[in-house]
Amino acid sequence: MSESLIPAETLERVGEVLSGPVTTVIDRREAQRYAYAVGDENPVYFDEVAAQAAGYRTLVAPPTYVTHAVVQPRTAADLRTDGLYREGTRIRLLVDRVMFGGEEWDFLEPVCVGDEITATARLAAVDQKEGRKGPFVRQVRETTFVNQFGDEVARSRMIGIAR
Amino acid sequence: MSTDTDTVTTTAAPDLATLEAGQQLPTMHKFPDEAQLFLYSAASHNPHRIHYDREYARFEGHDDIIVHGPLQGAWLTQFVTDWAGPAARLLGVTWQNRASGLPGEELVFSGTVTSVDHETGVVELEIAEHTSDGRLLMPATARVRLPTA
Numbered sequence: 075m076s077e078s079l080i081p082a083e084t085l086e087r088v089g090e091v092l093s094g095p096v097t098t099v100i101d102r103r104e105a106q107r108y109a110y111a112v113g114d115e116n117p118v119y120f121d122e123v124a125a126q127a128a129g130y131r132t133l134v135a136p137p138t139y140v141t142h143a144v145v146q147p148r149t150a151a152d153l154r155t156d157g158l159y160r161e162g163t164r165i166r167l168l169v170d171r172v173m174f175g176g177e178e179w180d181f182l183e184p185v186c187v188g189d190e191i192t193a194t195a196r197l198a199a200v201d202q203k204e205g206r207k208g209p210f211v212r213q214v215r216e217t218t219f220v221n222q223f224g225d226e227v228a229r230s231r232m233i234g235i236a237r
Numbered sequence: 238m239s240t241d242t243d244t245v246t247t248t249a250a251p252d253l254a255t256l257e258a259g260q261q262l263p264t265m266h267k268f269p270d271e272a273q274l275f276l277y278s279a280a281s282h283n284p285h286r287i288h289y290d291r292e293y294a295r296f297e298g299h300d301d302i303i304v305h306g307p308l309q310g311a312w313l314t315q316f317v318t319d320w321a322g323p324a325a326r327l328l329g330v331t332w333q334n335r336a337s338g339l340p341g342e343e344l345v346f347s348g349t350v351t352s353v354d355h356e357t358g359v360v361e362l363e364i365a366e367h368t369s370d371g372r373l374l375m376p377a378t379a380r381v382r383l384p385t386a
């Protein structure tokens with residue numbers, strides 16, 4: 075095993091809340107704007123009758139929309155050079171570059187228009203692995219989404235690859 | 238807007254009774270252009286410069302502005318829900334970002350059924366997103382529950 079790329083202070087942060095809890099109401103107009111931007115014009119997102127015929131309480135939002143719905147308004151002064159917002163809690167690693175490795179989603183309950191969703195993101199894991207191009211760090215940011223009934227509706231794990 | 242030329246599958250929902258591992262899903266094709274990337278950045282509240290600033294994207298080592306990972310993820314969910322029909326429930330997806338899609342490229346989603354539980358209706362799928370010239374962008378999986386009679 076090569077030298078550790080993960081400082082002890084970072085390992086101690088596993089389980090820590092990175093953002094949230096933040097609460098938002100799923101807005102029909104915003105959810106439909108998102109569906110149009112994807113080019114997914116499924117009637118269950120646009121037609122109340124079609125949504126109820128499919129077994130939903132009311133109009134449903136596209137599956138991964140919930141993660142965009144909870145993005146909080148920020149001032150442009152918070153943008154970094156690359157256009158991303160500055161993070162309050164930076165995870166320190168001894169590497170140059172973090173890339174998006176992928177995502178894993180569990181969809182547990184439908185997210186419908188009008189639902190009040192609370193999102194909380196945690197640092198779920200930081201592990202060093204050996205790859206073909208040398209050691210890399212796999213970090214997992216897990217977000218849970220809970221609705222107004224207290225039901226967990228979705229869980230996402232965003233996987234960052236750092237080397 | 239690219240949606241005009243997107244091909245959307247309109248076949249009937251799959252029949253759980255006759256569905257078996259190894260069966261293939263009808264492919265879905267997407268033709269992202271700059272307008273679609275712009276609209277997706279706006280609708281998803283994503284200000285990341287690599288999706289709209291060509292010069293900056295090249296500075297970061299990309300060939301052009303690049304298609305958002307989450308947009309491809311949303312297409313992946315559409316690929317499954319279009320096939321499974323409105324009464325089905327998407328239970329989960331996973332995807333890996335292997336390479337970046339660029340505006341002007343044709344993107345092709347293909348999938349295979351890997352397991353079917355005829356009792357619960359839960360179907361597992363292996364999915365891939367390629368460019369039309371065969372570059373793998375995203376290997377993916379999905380779980381979906383089809384309605385049981």
